Amino acid sequence: MKVLVVGGGGREHALCWAIAQSKRCSELFCAPGNAGIADVAACIDIGAEDIPAIVDFAVSEKIDFVVVGPEAPLVAGLVDVLEENGIKAFGPSAAAAELEGSKSFMKDICSKYDIPTGESERFDEPDSAKEYIIRHHAPIVVKADGLAAGKGVILCRNENEAFAAVDHIMVERPFGEAGDEIVIEEFLTGEEASFFALVDGENAVPLVSAQDHKAAHDGDHGPNTGGMGAYTPAPVITKKMADEVMETIILPTIKGMAAEGKPYKGVLFAGLMITDDGIKLLEYNVRFGDPECQALMMKLKSDALEALLACAEGKLDKIKLDWHKDTALTVVMATKGYPGHYGKGTEIRGLDDANALKNVVVFHAGTAFDNHRIVANGGRVLGVTARANGIKQAQKLAYKAVDLIDWPGGFCRRDIGWRAIDRAKSKK
Numbered sequence: 001m002k003v004l005v006v007g008g009g010g011r012e013h014a015l016c017w018a019i020a021q022s023k024r025c026s027e028l029f030c031a032p033g034n035a036g037i038a039d040v041a042a043c044i045d046i047g048a049e050d051i052p053a054i055v056d057f058a059v060s061e062k063i064d065f066v067v068v069g070p071e072a073p074l075v076a077g078l079v080d081v082l083e084e085n086g087i088k089a090f091g092p093s094a095a096a097a098e099l100e101g102s103k104s105f106m107k108d109i110c111s112k113y114d115i116p117t118g119e120s121e122r123f124d125e126p127d128s129a130k131e132y133i134i135r136h137h138a139p140i141v142v143k144a145d146g147l148a149a150g151k152g153v154i155l156c157r158n159e160n161e162a163f164a165a166v167d168h169i170m171v172e173r174p175f176g177e178a179g180d181e182i183v184i185e186e187f188l189t190g191e192e193a194s195f196f197a198l199v200d201g202e203n204a205v206p207l208v209s210a211q212d213h214k215a216a217h218d219g220d221h222g223p224n225t226g227g228m229g230a231y232t233p234a235p236v237i238t239k240k241m242a243d244e245v246m247e248t249i250i251l252p253t254i255k256g257m258a259a260e261g262k263p264y265k266g267v268l269f270a271g272l273m274i275t276d277d278g279i280k281l282l283e284y285n286v287r288f289g290d291p292e293c294q295a296l297m298m299k300l301k302s303d304a305l306e307a308l309l310a311c312a313e314g315k316l317d318k319i320k321l322d323w324h325k326d327t328a329l330t331v332v333m334a335t336k337g338y339p340g341h342y343g344k345g346t347e348i349r350g351l352d353d354a355n356a357l358k359n360v361v362v363f364h365a366g367t368a369f370d371n372h373r374i375v376a377n378g379g380r381v382l383g384v385t386a387r388a389n390g391i392k393q394a395q396k397l398a399y400k401a402v403d404l405i406d407w408p409g410g411f412c413r414r415d416i417g418w419r420a421i422d423r424a425k426s427k428k
């Protein structure tokens with residue numbers, strides 16, 4: 001079948017790499033793709049949010065199946081329009097994508113279907129939001145309701161920071177309409193983990209757990225980023241906890257969404273906080289995490305295309321996923337300056353040497369060609385991904401590959417996987 005992947009980051013490279021290995025994939029396209037994706041798919045110069053152009057391309061090329069990577073086109077209704085045109089797609093409808101597209105929608109689903117999450121309230125003007133902050137005290141979390149490219153969540157240590165966060169989102173309005181409403185939420189403490197399940201509207205298949213590293217620098221210092229590395233499985237999630245997440249969070253959500261007339265299809269990504277008071281849902285995402293997806297695809301043994309297709313066709317009850325026993329770990333290499341200001345166009349060498357290592361794949365997140373040279377073209381640029389027996393070996397192999405990459409314009413954290421390594425040490 002002819003498959004089109006929408007997006008151009010490390011997540012989409014990992015998806016293309018996995019899909020290209022499927023016997024059922026005869027031709028693979030990616031819009032817009034990047035210099036690494038070009039190795040496995042034909043890259044089409046169409047932006048991931050250009051819905052009319054994507055649909056035109058899919059119709060004229062007679063694409064059989066479209067896999068949508070990022071959240072923005074999902075929230076904007078790409079899957080709805082594709083289905084109206086008779087094209088199967090992986091990902092939720094716009095109505096179901098509100099689980100990520102609107103924090104207040106997600107909170108309403110949680111309270112209606114009794115899903116454990118932080119206590120919160122929504123506001124559409126600053127004064128009552130500030131009164132709430134005075135009553136509930138800091139630390140407290142202020143969130144823009146809509147999509148804000150990962151910048152809409154502000155953790156506030158004191159009341160003044162919380163007032164400033166309210167004014168930032170609602171008065172200065174850097175996120176536009178996404179800040180028309182805010183959600184103010186209780187500050188939860190604990191360890192975070194990512195939990196993914198494939199969903200076909202009715203059935204859900206849990207994937208392995210993962211953990212990412214949001215802070216820019218070693219030891220979890222520095223500003224938050226989209227994620228500087230990830231690994232799977234995440235030992236912080238035991239089998240018993242995974243069962244609890246399915247029972248108390250994922251399955252009630254799927255039943256709830258179906259009852260609301262917004263059946264959920266695609267991958268459901270729950271951001272969890274493991275608190276002393278049980279596991280709580282921090283947020284839902286309606287797509288694979290990035291870089292988590294890179295580690296997940298490296299660990300997946302089954303045919304990825306079959307699994308994604310089963311979500312779209314309502315046949316997940318027929319799918320059983322096989323995984324490699326090893327741990328998979330991704331180290332993100334980013335342009336110096338990220339997540340603040342950074343330049344583009346610095347040359348990257350040594351990628352072939354790194355890719356030549358057994359069980360290593362360098363996924364590209366933000367690269368471009370410049371006269372046959374590969375250059376950086378974004379903040380997060382590479383996801384150096386390794387699979388090996390145990391977290392320590394996976395980390396060692398990933399950094400061996402990183403050290404073969406010659407890119408003076410880039411940097412990475414040197415401690416990806418530290419929580420799992422510490423956990424393993426403390427068990428000994």
Ligand code: AMP
Pocket residue numbers: 118141143153155185186187188189192271282283
């Ligand atoms: P979100 O986009 O809602 O996941 O928020 C991004 C990040 O902010 C999360 O990964 C957490 O690190 C943090 N965060 C969000 N909500 C809370 C909360 N209620 N308490 C503490 N940290 C939070």
Ligand code: GLY
Pocket residue numbers: 212226227285288289290291292
């Ligand atoms: N790595 C977290 C995310 O994709 O949202």
